[in-house]
Amino acid sequence: MTQHGTHQDTGRPMFEFDSATAVSRRPSDGSSDQPGHAVFDGEIHDGWDIGGNANGGYLLAVAGAAMREASGRVDPITLTAHYLAPGRPGPVTIETDVVKSGRQLVTMTASMRSGDREVIRMLGSFGDVAAASGGFSDVVGGPPDLPPLEECSARSDNGVVGVPLMGRMKVRLNPAHARFNEGIRTGRAVIEGWFEFADDRPVDTLALLFVVDAFPPPVFNIEMPLGWVPTVELTVHVRGIPVSGPLRCRFHTEYIQNGFLQEDSEVWDASDRLVATSRQLALMPRG
Amino acid sequence: MTQHGTHQDTGRPMFEFDSATAVSRRPSDGSSDQPGHAVFDGEIHDGWDIGGNANGGYLLAVAGAAMREASGRVDPITLTAHYLAPGRPGPVTIETDVVKSGRQLVTMTASMRSGDREVIRMLGSFGDVAAASGGFSDVVGGPPDLPPLEECSARSDNGVVGVPLMGRMKVRLNPAHARFNEGIRTGRAVIEGWFEFADDRPVDTLALLFVVDAFPPPVFNIEMPLGWVPTVELTVHVRGIPVSGPLRCRFHTEYIQNGFLQEDSEVWDASDRLVATSRQLALMPRG
Numbered sequence: 372m373t374q375h376g377t378h379q380d381t382g383r384p385m386f387e388f389d390s391a392t393a394v395s396r397r398p399s400d401g402s403s404d405q406p407g408h409a410v411f412d413g414e415i416h417d418g419w420d421i422g423g424n425a426n427g428g429y430l431l432a433v434a435g436a437a438m439r440e441a442s443g444r445v446d447p448i449t450l451t452a453h454y455l456a457p458g459r460p461g462p463v464t465i466e467t468d469v470v471k472s473g474r475q476l477v478t479m480t481a482s483m484r485s486g487d488r489e490v491i492r493m494l495g496s497f498g499d500v501a502a503a504s505g506g507f508s509d510v511v512g513g514p515p516d517l518p519p520l521e522e523c524s525a526r527s528d529n530g531v532v533g534v535p536l537m538g539r540m541k542v543r544l545n546p547a548h549a550r551f552n553e554g555i556r557t558g559r560a561v562i563e564g565w566f567e568f569a570d571d572r573p574v575d576t577l578a579l580l581f582v583v584d585a586f587p588p589p590v591f592n593i594e595m596p597l598g599w600v601p602t603v604e605l606t607v608h609v610r611g612i613p614v615s616g617p618l619r620c621r622f623h624t625e626y627i628q629n630g631f632l633q634e635d636s637e638v639w640d641a642s643d644r645l646v647a648t649s650r651q652l653a654l655m656p657r658g
Numbered sequence: 659m660t661q662h663g664t665h666q667d668t669g670r671p672m673f674e675f676d677s678a679t680a681v682s683r684r685p686s687d688g689s690s691d692q693p694g695h696a697v698f699d700g701e702i703h704d705g706w707d708i709g710g711n712a713n714g715g716y717l718l719a720v721a722g723a724a725m726r727e728a729s730g731r732v733d734p735i736t737l738t739a740h741y742l743a744p745g746r747p748g749p750v751t752i753e754t755d756v757v758k759s760g761r762q763l764v765t766m767t768a769s770m771r772s773g774d775r776e777v778i779r780m781l782g783s784f785g786d787v788a789a790a791s792g793g794f795s796d797v798v799g800g801p802p803d804l805p806p807l808e809e810c811s812a813r814s815d816n817g818v819v820g821v822p823l824m825g826r827m828k829v830r831l832n833p834a835h836a837r838f839n840e841g842i843r844t845g846r847a848v849i850e851g852w853f854e855f856a857d858d859r860p861v862d863t864l865a866l867l868f869v870v871d872a873f874p875p876p877v878f879n880i881e882m883p884l885g886w887v888p889t890v891e892l893t894v895h896v897r898g899i900p901v902s903g904p905l906r907c908r909f910h911t912e913y914i915q916n917g918f919l920q921e922d923s924e925v926w927d928a929s930d931r932l933v934a935t936s937r938q939l940a941l942m943p944r945g
Contacts, residue, residue: 448890448918448939449740449890449891449939451738451781451891451893453736453757453765453781453782453783455757455758455765470740470742470776470779471742471776471779475941476890478740478742478779480767480779480781489757489758492757492758492765492767492781493781494738494740494767494779494780494781495740496740496890496891500916501916502916502917503916503917503918503942504915504916504917506916506917506942507882507883507914507942508914508915508916509847509880509882509914509915510912510913510914510915511846511847511912511913512912559798560796560798593796595794595796596794603735603736603763603783604736604738604783604893606738606891606893606937608918608920608937608939610913610915610916610918611915611916625797625798625799626797626798626897626932626935627794627795627796627797628791628795628796628797628897628898628931628932629787629788629789629790629791629793629795629897629898630789630790630791630793631735631790631895631897633895633935644915645913645915648913648920650893650895650937652735652736652895654762655790655793655794
């Protein structure tokens with residue numbers, strides 16, 4: 372599978388996200404191979420972390436890149452990850468297995484390991500998200516009603532320190548939702564804003580796996596013990612191929628109880644079409 | 659793990675759901691065992707199907723019963739299934755593997771097979787959903803506002819034929835959402851109603867895996883080509899232990915495009931507490 376963009380001269384990826392999610396398949400060693408099994412080498416790159424822990428959406432994209440290549444299909448359609456250990460910068464291996472290769476979808480599992488520690492376990496289906504475009508369509512709601520991009524608050528200008536991840540992207544929050552760092556909370560666990568990569572890489576369906584976990588937790592806007600919100604499980608549905616231009620995203624939490632919270636996202640492209648949704652189950656910050 | 663209820667004299671389950679989800683672990687055969695691996699025998703029972711295909715939530719509960727037993731924990735917390743082939747009545751094997759056994763959660767995979775055909779592949783985490791009850795809680799919204807149970811429409815009285823599943827439960831729909839079989843659609847893909855088992859079995863966290871797929875597809879209430887809506891992937895979050903009494907459920911679809919649709923549910927208990935949510939990605943009926 373080709374990289375999204377490569378320098379004509381060097382063959383190296385033009386964009387940070389492509390370098391950071393590059394994986395290479397190990398040559399098959401013959402006799403011991405199980406059918407549908409493959410092993411990839413990849414690397415958790417520095418700079419995609421919050422306080423030393425790689426962002427969950429970034430890990431999803433690295434593993435998703437290996438699964439996509441092994442599937443032989445162009446798009447992740449639905450992908451679930453369980454987060455088992457923090458991802459630290461350094462080499463990782465991703466083992467992938469084909470569960471079922473169907474006409475429309477290829478179902479895959481994958482496991483990402485860093486040394487002897489498993490970081491994430493995945494289950495997902497890959498296909499062609501635009502194969503059935505133009506058929507029956509019915510979408511309730513639409514993109515969030517955001518102020519123009521230039522009137523929104525850069526996440527990185529917003530008093531957040533120790534978040535190298537912020538250098539990878541231009542996330543511009545609706546100013547109405549962006550004052551939690553000053554202790555001003557809206558009282559409703561919603562954060563909306565614009566998303567672009569810092570180096571203007573176009574967002575394809577692989578990058579959507581990163582986008583759905585790229586915003587601050589919306590619970591920062593309610594009176595709750597603050598802190599790290601560890602994801603237990605994250606499921607992404609890729610629903611379309613984004614047209615070029617900034618994405619509009621809505622992140623929100625409705626259900627906090629019994630030590631767990633849910634967080635949903637909807638991601639819309641510049642043509643007002645839904646391109647991804649996600650839902651995660653996370654642990655409450657321990658106060 | 660004990661059944662929910664058993665006859666004192668025979669030791670057999672008192673309730674249909676317990677018989678229909680019973681699994682038995684094969685004795686370990688020693689040398690060839692992988693750590694954390696177990697094999698269960700179960701059976702897809704007759705009568706839990708729609709037109710010969712076992713209900714997806716029922717399959718989830720059978721596989722979930724095996725995973726729960728192998729996990730040594732009391733509750734499914736988040737469980738994802740990919741549906742690979744229709745489940746037909748008859749014996750099945752469920753192979754389970756422990757991915758990680760943590761303090762709070764045990765992460766498991768499972769595969770259900772019928773003969774040489776894989777029916778579903780699962781990934782999930784098990785724990786104790788009530789372990790952190792009484793902590794910080796914030797829930798937006800509440801149960802659907804339904805007419806009293808006796809004024810709602812029994813799903814089985816509603817012109818549906820060839821649906822043996824209807825004999826297993828008392829699903830009573832909000833009459834405002836229940837006229838799709840007469841060709842009267844609300845124009846909004848929402849179906850709400852009450853849920854109880856036909857034999858009044860209490861709903862525990864295992865049974866919630868069944869409840870989240872027990873209603874008619876809410877897209878029956880919009881002008882869309884009707885037909886079988888095959889689930890690709892279904893993820894359930896179990897959020898609480900239901901108190902006794904009928905459940906109130908809301909099923910809804912917002913995003914239909916590119917040949918796929920999403921369907922969500924929220925399930926509330928008789929004390930107005932959220933006990934489960936689900937989201938599935940399904941294929942559009944082929945017209």
